[in-house]
Amino acid sequence: xxxxxxxxxxxxxxxxxxxxxxxxxxxxxxxxxxxxxxxxxxxxxxxxxxxxxxxxxxxxxxxxxxxxxxxxxxxxxxxxxxxxxxxxxxxxxxxxxxxxxxxxxxxxxxxxxxxxxxxxxxxxxxxxxxxxxxxxxxxxxxxxxxxxxxxxxxxxxxxxxxxxxxxxxxxxxxxxxxxxxxxxxxxxxxxxxxxxxxxxxxxxxxxxxxxxxxxxxxxxxxxxxxxxxxxxxxxxxxxxxxxxxxxxxxxxxxxxxxxxxxxxxxxxxxxxxxxxxxxxxxxxxxxxxxxxxxxxxxxxxxxxxxxxxxxxxxxxxxxxxxxxxxxxxxxxxxxxxxxxxxxxxxxxxxxxxxxxxxxxxxxxxxxxxxxxxxxxxxxxxxxxxxxxxxxxxxxxxxxxxxxxxxxxxxxxxxxxxxxxxxxxxxxxxxxxxxxxxxxxxxxxxxxxxxxxxxxxxxxxxxxxxxxxxxxxxxxxxxxxxxxxxxxxxxxxxxxxxxxxxxxxxxxxxxxxxxxxxxxxxxxxxxxxxxxxxx
Numbered sequence: 001x002x003x004x005x006x007x008x009x010x011x012x013x014x015x016x017x018x019x020x021x022x023x024x025x026x027x028x029x030x031x032x033x034x035x036x037x038x039x040x041x042x043x044x045x046x047x048x049x050x051x052x053x054x055x056x057x058x059x060x061x062x063x064x065x066x067x068x069x070x071x072x073x074x075x076x077x078x079x080x081x082x083x084x085x086x087x088x089x090x091x092x093x094x095x096x097x098x099x100x101x102x103x104x105x106x107x108x109x110x111x112x113x114x115x116x117x118x119x120x121x122x123x124x125x126x127x128x129x130x131x132x133x134x135x136x137x138x139x140x141x142x143x144x145x146x147x148x149x150x151x152x153x154x155x156x157x158x159x160x161x162x163x164x165x166x167x168x169x170x171x172x173x174x175x176x177x178x179x180x181x182x183x184x185x186x187x188x189x190x191x192x193x194x195x196x197x198x199x200x201x202x203x204x205x206x207x208x209x210x211x212x213x214x215x216x217x218x219x220x221x222x223x224x225x226x227x228x229x230x231x232x233x234x235x236x237x238x239x240x241x242x243x244x245x246x247x248x249x250x251x252x253x254x255x256x257x258x259x260x261x262x263x264x265x266x267x268x269x270x271x272x273x274x275x276x277x278x279x280x281x282x283x284x285x286x287x288x289x290x291x292x293x294x295x296x297x298x299x300x301x302x303x304x305x306x307x308x309x310x311x312x313x314x315x316x317x318x319x320x321x322x323x324x325x326x327x328x329x330x331x332x333x334x335x336x337x338x339x340x341x342x343x344x345x346x347x348x349x350x351x352x353x354x355x356x357x358x359x360x361x362x363x364x365x366x367x368x369x370x371x372x373x374x375x376x377x378x379x380x381x382x383x384x385x386x387x388x389x390x391x392x393x394x395x396x397x398x399x400x401x402x403x404x405x406x407x408x409x410x411x412x413x414x415x416x417x418x419x420x421x422x423x424x425x426x427x428x429x430x431x432x433x434x435x436x437x438x439x440x441x442x443x444x445x446x447x448x449x450x451x452x453x454x455x456x457x458x459x460x461x462x463x464x465x466x467x468x469x470x471x472x473x474x475x476x477x478x479x480x481x482x483x484x485x486x487x488x489x490x491x492x493x494x495x496x497x498x499x500x501x502x503x504x505x506x507x508x509x510x511x512x513x514x515x516x517x518x519x520x521x522x523x524x525x526x527x528x529x530x531x532x533x534x
Contacts, residue, residue, distance in 0.1 A: 033123045036200040040117055043207040050214035057221045058083065059262075064228055067326065075224040078162050082224075086217040089155050093210045096144055097203050104128040104199050122199055129202040133194035140190025148209075149177050149189055155213065159220045171223050173216045175209075237266050237296065243332075264296035272298040274314035279329050288314065310334055350421045351378070351399055354520020355465060356389045363405050363415050372404040372412065377422065392422045395520075425518050428454040428467040430526045432511060440532040443503055451491040454516040454526060467518040469526070475510040476503070507533045 061079050065072040102112035104122045122128075135142035156175045163171050179188045187195070193205050241262040275288030291298045304310070313331035351357040361373050368386040378399045381389040392399055402417045429436040431453040433445050454467035469490035476483045476499060485496045492500070503509070514526040 033198060033200050036123075036198075036204045037117050040200070040204040040207050043204065043211055047207070047211055047214055050211065050218055054083075054086075054214065054218050054221060057218065057225060061221070061225050064225065068228070072228045075228050079221050079224050082159060082162065082217055082220050085155055085158055086213055089151055089213050090210050092151060093148070093206050093213070096148065097206050099144075100129050100132060100199060100202055100206075103132065117200060117203060120199065124198045124200075126196050126198050129199050130194065130196055133197075133202060134190065139188055140194065143190065143194070145190035145194045152177050152209065152213075156216070159216055162220055162224060167223070171219065173219065175212050175216055237264055239264075266295040268319075269293040269296060270298075270316050270318040272314065272316050274300060274312055277313040277315055277329055277331070282327075350423050351390050351392055352423055352425050352461075352520075353392045353395045354425060354518065354522070355461070356381075356391060358383075359388050359390050359401065360386055361388060361401070361403055362386045363403060370406045371415075372406070374402050374404075376400045390420075394422060395424055397422050424522070425465065425520055426456065426459055427524050428516060428518065428526065429457045430469070430511065430514050430516075430529055431455045432529055432531065435529065435531065438530040438532075440534045443500075443505070443533050446503065446509070446531065446533065447497070447500055449492060451487075451489075452511065452514065453490070454518075465519050467516050467524070470515045470517055470523070472514040473512045475512055477508065477510075503533050505533055509533070 058079065061072070061076050065076045098109070098112050101107070101115055101120060102109055104125050105112065105115070105120060107115070117123075131143075133143045133145040134140045135144075137143065140146050152175055156173050156177070159173045160168065163173075177189050180192045185191075194202055197205070239262055240259065243258045270293060272291050272293055273284070273288045274291055276285040277283075277288070278285055291300050293299075298316075300312075311331065311333040313329065316328040316330065318326055318328075351359075361371065362368065363371055368384075371386070373380055373382075373388060375390060376399060377394050377397055378390055378392040380401075381391070383389060390399060390401070399420045399422055400417050401420065403415045404412045405415050406412055433441045433449050435441065436455065436457060452469045452472055454469050456465060456467065459465070471489065472487050474485040474487070474492075474496050476485075483499065485493060485499065487493050487496065500509075509531045510528060511531075512528045514528055516524050516526050518524065
């Protein structure tokens with residue numbers, strides 16, 4: 001049987017999967033459920049490895065097609081079909097896993113999409129997964145397991161169609177959908193895998209099937225690539241690359257760039273030559289320059305001495321798998337411009353009253369010790385190396401930051417002005433026992449709270465800022481009527497703690513008349529909270 005080579009760790013994960021699946025028939029203890037979490041994590045990591053391996057295969061296929069399009073293109077098209085079918089089937093399985101979590105846990109879709117298995121509360125629930133995967137049928141024909149089985153079978157047939165008949169005994173697409181022969185209850189594939197399985201087991205089984213899909217993809221694409229017998233070059237690294245038409249864009253113009261995956265070898269460096277390359281006669285006009293290459297990547301470094309567009313070209317030479325020298329011409333350009341003023345807010349496009357707002361000031365081509373900065377409606381503190389702290393002196397309006405540069409002849413030149421809006425820090429939210437909105441909290445957690453917190457929600461700022469509750473009222477409606485307690489700071493008082501200990505289930509605590517003060521010194525009245533005891 002031929003398949004993508006597994007590492008010892010992958011083999012161990014597979015063995016654990018089989019053992020745990022067998023143990024399900026005996027007992028579903030907490031230890032077994034926790035073990036499924038570990039196995040599923042290993043399967044997810046293996047899935048990532050398969051994905052990386054397949055990306056490398058597709059990159060090699062792309063290069064082989066460029067070198068020999070007539071020979072390689074037919075198999076390249078087949079590989080693209082494999083890629084598309086694998087993606088669709090893997091995506092189906094992932095959505096099925098998320099549906100199981102969503103409906104079993106009773107949570108929103110966006111939460112289910114990111115919930116880790118170890119945080120699932122209903123690990124041992126088998127009613128909902130069985131209902132989804134088997135449905136109201138005795139053989140699973142009305143559940144998602146039947147559709148999944150059909151998709152797996154169609155995928156297997158599709159991949160096998162790309163393998164020559166004489167090669168099918170040694171190149172085997174290892175996706176098993178046959179009914180088990182050793183089942184004590186004469187179960188079919190659907191029931192054996194998904195009937196009465198706990199949630200974590202169902203998710204893990206689906207992860208295993210997803211790995212089978214990725215492994216089959218790798219097997220067939222590698223087979224198709226080897227059938228081309230072209231000028232394939234071996235690469236060990238894939239990285240995202242961006243090539244833009246220009247890195248200098250004027251306001252109102254479009255920025256355009258090609259974004260793609262590049263494959264290269266860190267152990268076999270190409271030869272890169274830069275100069276004025278003439279593609280017509282495949283020679284350089286003038287003396288070219290060989291640039292330094294390390295870990296498969298060349299670094300082109302050149303000093304600039306004039307403004308304008310500077311064009312350059314060159315070639316990359318590398319040996320193919322058949323030791324033939326391959327030449328790849330290229331051309332590019334860059335723009336050299338005069339120094340211009342750059343002023344940026346480190347946090348946002350506004351500055352806040354009462355806060356120390358960090359800003360960076362730089363003039364390209366001018367040393368920071370040759371610049372002078374001033375501001376209206378505020379003060380500036382120079383922190384060195386172009387870093388400043390701006391403190392507005394008004395609660396609203398604008399702060400104009402003006403930069404002057406001292407030239408080599410000692411003259412000061414105005415390099416420009418940047419305007420920032422001055423705003424007040426938003427009102428904080430009241431927080432108690434982890435809640436910022438009305439909700440329910442267990443009594444033991446309420447008893448362990450030291451006080452109330454004033455917290456800024458979704459307020460983006462580089463340095464943490466804090467507000468403090470300065471007073472509040474706690475109200476409990478008990479059997480003898482309304483009971484009011486006052487605190488002169490943010491802490492739960494002794495009297496409050498005594499009353500909290502007598503709380504009963506379904507009673508409610510009201511925090512009202514909450515006062516706070518923020519970093520700007522402005523006092524705020526915060527929206528209260530209602531806490532239900534559970």
